Amino acid sequence: MKHGKKYLEVKKLVTANKVYPIAEAIGLAKKTAYTKFDPSIELAIKLNVDTTKPEQQLRGAVALPHYFGKTQRILVLSDDITTAQAKEVGIDYLGGKDRIDEIKGGWLDFDLIITSPKYMPELSKLGKVLGPKGLMPNPKLGTVTPDVLKAAIEFKKGKVNYRTDTYGNIHVVIGKASAAVEKIDANIKFFLNFIAAKRPSTVKGEFIQKAYICCSMGPSIKIQFNNLG
Numbered sequence: 001m002k003h004g005k006k007y008l009e010v011k012k013l014v015t016a017n018k019v020y021p022i023a024e025a026i027g028l029a030k031k032t033a034y035t036k037f038d039p040s041i042e043l044a045i046k047l048n049v050d051t052t053k054p055e056q057q058l059r060g061a062v063a064l065p066h067y068f069g070k071t072q073r074i075l076v077l078s079d080d081i082t083t084a085q086a087k088e089v090g091i092d093y094l095g096g097k098d099r100i101d102e103i104k105g106g107w108l109d110f111d112l113i114i115t116s117p118k119y120m121p122e123l124s125k126l127g128k129v130l131g132p133k134g135l136m137p138n139p140k141l142g143t144v145t146p147d148v149l150k151a152a153i154e155f156k157k158g159k160v161n162y163r164t165d166t167y168g169n170i171h172v173v174i175g176k177a178s179a180a181v182e183k184i185d186a187n188i189k190f191f192l193n194f195i196a197a198k199r200p201s202t203v204k205g206e207f208i209q210k211a212y213i214c215c216s217m218g219p220s221i222k223i224q225f226n227n228l229g
Contacts, residue, residue, distance in 0.1 A: 006034040011219040018222065022188055025213055025223045026181045032218040033177040039216035040068070041175040043188055045195060046210040048203060049168040056200045058170065059163040061141045065190050066183040067158020068176045070111075074155060075099060077115035077123075078148040085149060090156045097122065103129065113137045114151045115144055162195075170195065177215055188213065192225050 003011075010032040020028065026041070033039050049056040075093040076086065077100070086094040093099065093110055100122050113130070115123060115137045123130065123137060130136040137143040141161055145151050162170050172191060175184035192211065199207045212220040 025221045033215045038178045040173045043174040044212045045170045047168045063159045064187045072111040075110040077119040
């Protein structure tokens with residue numbers, strides 16, 4: 001991939017093949033931010049998994065200690081909560097079959113669907129509409145649940161989705177370049193420990209092989225991840 005002058009300039013700040021302590025890596029990532037907008041800081045983890053085996057495919061959602069993503073517009077499908085309860089926790093849209101009919105009619109002005117199991121048979125018929133946009137609810141992500149109110153609260157607080165790609169990598173946004181080092185540091189350590197605890201029983205050898213952080217459009221910085229507290 002061909003990079004521009006600004007990227008090549010900030011890449012000089014990163015020592016090739018050096019493994020940086022997390023806090024130092026965060027400070028360095030901040031220095032490599034060259035965009036006009038406040039770039040995200042991303043964490044990439046290389047796992048020792050065989051993604052052709054279903055039990056070694058990791059996927060789910062987790063609430064980080066500090067959230068820096070965008071506020072999501074949430075649609076909740078349930079008969080068990082009131083309009084007042086929905087408003088109190090910040091649910092953007094509430095309904096049931098009526099909302100599903102709106103989706104069938106082309107309405108997609110939301111970022112996430114949380115539903116009770118009751119509505120999944122109807123939603124599953126909309127797979128061609130919701131699937132490509134990543135909007136289909138999934139029990140593994142906590143978006144199909146009997147306790148939709150609790151799930152909505154967690155996602156409003158900043159629950160993020162994660163999943164292994166074909167090569168066994170996981171990518172998540174872990175902070176913003178403008179954020180305090182301490183908050184980004186806490187997020188990185190929390191997520192690494194969280195993933196370490198998800199190690200499939202069939203994995204042999206080292207589970208987390210490598211970890212990197214970078215600012216959006218910036219160079220990767222390899223980080224130390226042993227002995228996390």
